[in-house]
Amino acid sequence: KAGVTQTPRYLIKTRGQQVTLSCSPISGHRSVSWYQQTPGQGLQFLFEYFSETQRNKGNFPGRFSGRQFSNSRSEMNVSTLELGDSALYLCASSPAGTLAGELFFGEGSRLTVL
Amino acid sequence: GQQLNQSPQSMFIQEGEDVSMNCTSSSIFNTWLWYKQDPGEGPVLLIALYKAGELTSNGRLTAQFGITRKDSFLNISASIPSDVGIYFCALTSGSRLTFGEGTQLTVNP
Numbered sequence: 001k002a003g004v005t006q007t008p009r010y011l012i013k014t015r016g017q018q019v020t021l022s023c024s025p026i027s028g029h030r031s032v033s034w035y036q037q038t039p040g041q042g043l044q045f046l047f048e049y050f051s052e053t054q055r056n057k058g059n060f061p062g063r064f065s066g067r068q069f070s071n072s073r074s075e076m077n078v079s080t081l082e083l084g085d086s087a088l089y090l091c092a093s094s095p096a097g098t099l100a101g102e103l104f105f106g107e108g109s110r111l112t113v114l
Numbered sequence: 115g116q117q118l119n120q121s122p123q124s125m126f127i128q129e130g131e132d133v134s135m136n137c138t139s140s141s142i143f144n145t146w147l148w149y150k151q152d153p154g155e156g157p158v159l160l161i162a163l164y165k166a167g168e169l170t171s172n173g174r175l176t177a178q179f180g181i182t183r184k185d186s187f188l189n190i191s192a193s194i195p196s197d198v199g200i201y202f203c204a205l206t207s208g209s210r211l212t213f214g215e216g217t218q219l220t221v222n223p
Binding site: 004031033035042043044045048050055056058090092100101102103104105106107108 | 144145147154155156157158159162164202204205206208209210211212213214215216
């Protein structure tokens with residue numbers, strides 16, 4: 001069974017640009033979550049989608065947005081990039097009815113903002 | 115939000131040694147989780163604890179859910195080089211996880 005797939009793995013952008021990251025969950029998983037990982041702030045929750053609806057949102061500015069498609073694939077977008085947005089962005093999926101906290105993470109998309 | 119404190123921040127040990135790390139929270143929770151992140155990878159769930167006082171093992175790993183429901187520890191026995199990585203405790207709140215700061219483990223052969 002294929003794991004969570006994130007694309008691209010690495011990307012470099014400049015301040016003010018926008019970026020879209022993609023996540024394909026494990027087949028059959030309907031919940032997709034996004035996390036930001038930085039050395040200073042650690043792993044922080046961005047948002048979670050289930051059946052194309054945002055179920056939960058973390059404390060990030062409106063420049064961070066996401067969506068989920070009918071096939072459960074998800075994208076997240078960051079507009080007007082700032083230097084502090086440089087981070088590893090991790091996507092995680094889980095099946096419906098799973099035990100709380102059981103997430104399956106992808107390898108992440110490493111974003112560098114210059 | 116809740117405070118989640120994990121210690122130690124880093125550990126340098128010799129192969130074969132036992133390791134212990136712990137997490138404390140400012141509030142009571144019903145679930146404690148332990149994840150491990152290898153270099154260049156996403157975190158992987160090691161152990162999940164759902165009941166106060168619960169002691170669960172996964173191979174050489176043992177974790178316990180504190181009786182006060184505000185703490186948990188993870189022990190690794192007889193460490194090996196592939197134990198290297200970052201270990202995170204985490205709590206659930208609905209569909210979101212709150213992670214501790216992580217414990218960076220280095221194992222010298």
